[in-house]
Amino acid sequence: MNSQIIRHRFPDGWKIKELNEFADDSADSFVDGPFGSDLKVSDYTPEGVRVLQLQNLGDGIFKNNSKIYTSETKAMQLRRCVTKPGDIIIAKMAEPLARAAIVPSIDRKSLIVADLIKLRTAKDVDSNFLVNYINFYDFRREADRLSTGTTRTRISLSTLKKISLPYPPIEQQKKIAEILTSVDNLIEQTQNLIDKYTAVKQGMMADLFSRGIDLSGTQENNKSYGQLRPSYEYAPELYHETELGWVPRDWDVVKIDNISTQMTNGFVGVATPHYANENEAGIRYLYGNNVRADKLELDTVLKIKPEFHQKLQKSQLRQGDMLTVQSGHIGTTAIVPPNFGEANCHALIITRLVQSKILPEFLSFYLNSAIGMNRMEEIFVGSTIKHVNVKELKSFLVPLPSIEEQQAALNKIVGARNLIDDELKYLEKLKLKKKGLMQDLLTGKVKVD
Numbered sequence: 001m002n003s004q005i006i007r008h009r010f011p012d013g014w015k016i017k018e019l020n021e022f023a024d025d026s027a028d029s030f031v032d033g034p035f036g037s038d039l040k041v042s043d044y045t046p047e048g049v050r051v052l053q054l055q056n057l058g059d060g061i062f063k064n065n066s067k068i069y070t071s072e073t074k075a076m077q078l079r080r081c082v083t084k085p086g087d088i089i090i091a092k093m094a095e096p097l098a099r100a101a102i103v104p105s106i107d108r109k110s111l112i113v114a115d116l117i118k119l120r121t122a123k124d125v126d127s128n129f130l131v132n133y134i135n136f137y138d139f140r141r142e143a144d145r146l147s148t149g150t151t152r153t154r155i156s157l158s159t160l161k162k163i164s165l166p167y168p169p170i171e172q173q174k175k176i177a178e179i180l181t182s183v184d185n186l187i188e189q190t191q192n193l194i195d196k197y198t199a200v201k202q203g204m205m206a207d208l209f210s211r212g213i214d215l216s217g218t219q220e221n222n223k224s225y226g227q228l229r230p231s232y233e234y235a236p237e238l239y240h241e242t243e244l245g246w247v248p249r250d251w252d253v254v255k256i257d258n259i260s261t262q263m264t265n266g267f268v269g270v271a272t273p274h275y276a277n278e279n280e281a282g283i284r285y286l287y288g289n290n291v292r293a294d295k296l297e298l299d300t301v302l303k304i305k306p307e308f309h310q311k312l313q314k315s316q317l318r319q320g321d322m323l324t325v326q327s328g329h330i331g332t333t334a335i336v337p338p339n340f341g342e343a344n345c346h347a348l349i350i351t352r353l354v355q356s357k358i359l360p361e362f363l364s365f366y367l368n369s370a371i372g373m374n375r376m377e378e379i380f381v382g383s384t385i386k387h388v389n390v391k392e393l394k395s396f397l398v399p400l401p402s403i404e405e406q407q408a409a410l411n412k413i414v415g416a417r418n419l420i421d422d423e424l425k426y427l428e429k430l431k432l433k434k435k436g437l438m439q440d441l442l443t444g445k446v447k448v449d
Contacts, residue, residue, distance in 0.1 A: 002059035010444040014168045019134075020161035022125045028080040032092065032157040033112040038078060043312040044068050049075040050110040052083065052103070057091050057116065060135040061188075062101040075111050083110050083118050088131050090117040093154045098143035100134040102127055117157055124170050133165050136442050166444065175448040176441045183434045190427045194420055201416040205369045208409040212401050213250045215408060226408065243397055251401050256363075257394035262352040265326075266315040266345035266389060283309040284343040286317075288325040291334045291348065291369040294361070294417070296323075317343040317350065320360045320403035324349040324367070327387040331376040333367045335360045351394055358398075362406040365413050366398060414433050 010016075023030040033039070044051070048069040055066045075082055083089065087107040092115045100119075103110065112118055121127045133139055142163050147153040154319055168176070211229045219225045232239045232246045240249040247253065257263065266286075276282025282303025290297050309316065317323075321336045326347055336343065353360050366372045379392040401409070440446035 007365055010166050011168070013172075013449055014166050014444055016164050017167040018161065019119075019163050019165060021447070022119070022121055022130055022167070024120050024122040026120065028118075029162065030118070030157075032117045033081050034078045034113040036063075036114050038112065039074070039111070044072050045071050048072055050107045050112050051084075052089060052116060054091060054093060054113065054115045057089055057099060057101055059099050060094060060101060060131070062089075062104050064104070064106060069359045070111060075109070078111060081112050082117065083112055084108070084120075086120075086127060087136070088119040088121065088127060090119060090134065090160065091115065092117060092160075094147075094152060094158070096140060097147055097153055097155055097159065098134060098140060100131045102131055115154075117160065126170060126173035126177045128181055129168075132177065132180050132438060133442055136157060136438050138442075139163065139165060166442070168444070172448055179441060179448070180363050180434065180437060183430060183437060187427065187430045187434065190423055190430060194423045194427065197416065197420045199425065201413065201420065202370060204416060205365065205413060206371060208412065209366055209369055209371050209399065210247070212251065213405055213408045213412075215405055217404070227308035244399060247399050248401070251399050253397055254400050255394065256396050256398060258352065259357045259363075259398075259400070260351050262350070262351050263390050263394055264314055264350050266348040266350055267312050268347050269347060271304055271308070276303040276305050281306060284341070285309075286323065286345040286348065288328045288342060288346075288348065291323050291325050291332055292330055294334055294364050296334050296337070304344060309342065312344050315344050315346075315350065317345060318352065320353060320355060322351040322353060322360055322364060324351065324388065324393060326389065327385060330380060330386060330388055331367065331373060333364045335364050349388070349390055351393070356403075359403065359406045359410060361414075362410055363398060365410070372398075422423050 020030055036111045036191070039051070046069065048071045051070050053066055053068065056063050083103050085103050085107075087103045088100055089103055089112060090100045092098075108204075119130075121130060143155050143160065144153070146159050146163070147155045207228050211231055212227045214224045214227055215223065216222055217225060229235070229248060236246075238249060239246040240254040244253050271285060275285075279305075283306055284298070285302050285304040286296065287302070290301055300317055317336050319336055319338050319340060323334055323336065323345060325332045326349055353363065367376065376388070376396070379396060380386040380388055381392065441448065
């Protein structure tokens, strides 16, 4: 198969070169990792030379999460596969295929595994420019076209080397890289902020669902009014022992069945023949993939014909109903929001809550929290495919503060979630901005001086 690229009208002075021409002229500048038999699990050590794996390579970013090592001796045996900071690593396998990132300055050297490729650039190549182009749509599409495999696609080093791409003068490469890197830095900062807010929210929820909020007395006579209660270790007199352990003494512990009027399964038959066409009026029909933690994902929601919806009386949804996923991402819950309109669902557990006893959103947040999910795992059934069913969920115990305390906790959780949502929206804008810049700059549509 011959490599092709989209023939953009590149600016004067831009050349077309194969990827191997971007590497320096040393013998091991563009190589893939060792054969599996040359680097086995038995070669891993508690410390030594870092081994870079496929999971360390995100979509255009280096992920410093999974850390394994091998000995200096083994690294020396496989020295052709040793990388250093500034090298580019490329994935031979999806998803996505041929994604690339620059090795950061976290280790003096490291060793790549078989499914990674190392590329050390020539002096007249800007590594940031090149890694952006490798992650660009045009290059990815070409890599996909030349890939092999059916269940999981892969690309060989020899094939990758022959893919053609534009080669601007080095000063233009640097300018393009500078612009794109500035956006990358904003993306990284925003993602770090999201991670920080998420960690804060998780910690807050752990406290709210175990300690709760002190609403005793009034703001005038209680300095801790509206704040977290002291923990059991510091104020055991504020707690009582229950089947869920020590909880605030004015909390109850109840079965979900005691705070609901109905719990039932959604429709479990075949709905496919009853889907509404694009041009027909239809009723939302939710599957498990539409239920995410504390919210419904409606971008991919399907619709059924109104007459079929009317036949499915049992699984018709109302505002405030709690939906729980039975299999897949088991136990994940979300609440049907206000003004949602008519809707139905497939194979979800529908719980109709007594809202004078519990706020649906409070219960949903509890079940989706680390505390709730850890306990939910205890009621999963099935040997090969785990799932949760109505019987177990009815008997599931949950803490029950006063409605006022539930609302106070909700206000704090929703406030934290809104901060995260705002940053997620900004992150999406930044990603779209970078996508547009890549299209303009890497094709030469917008010239740089």
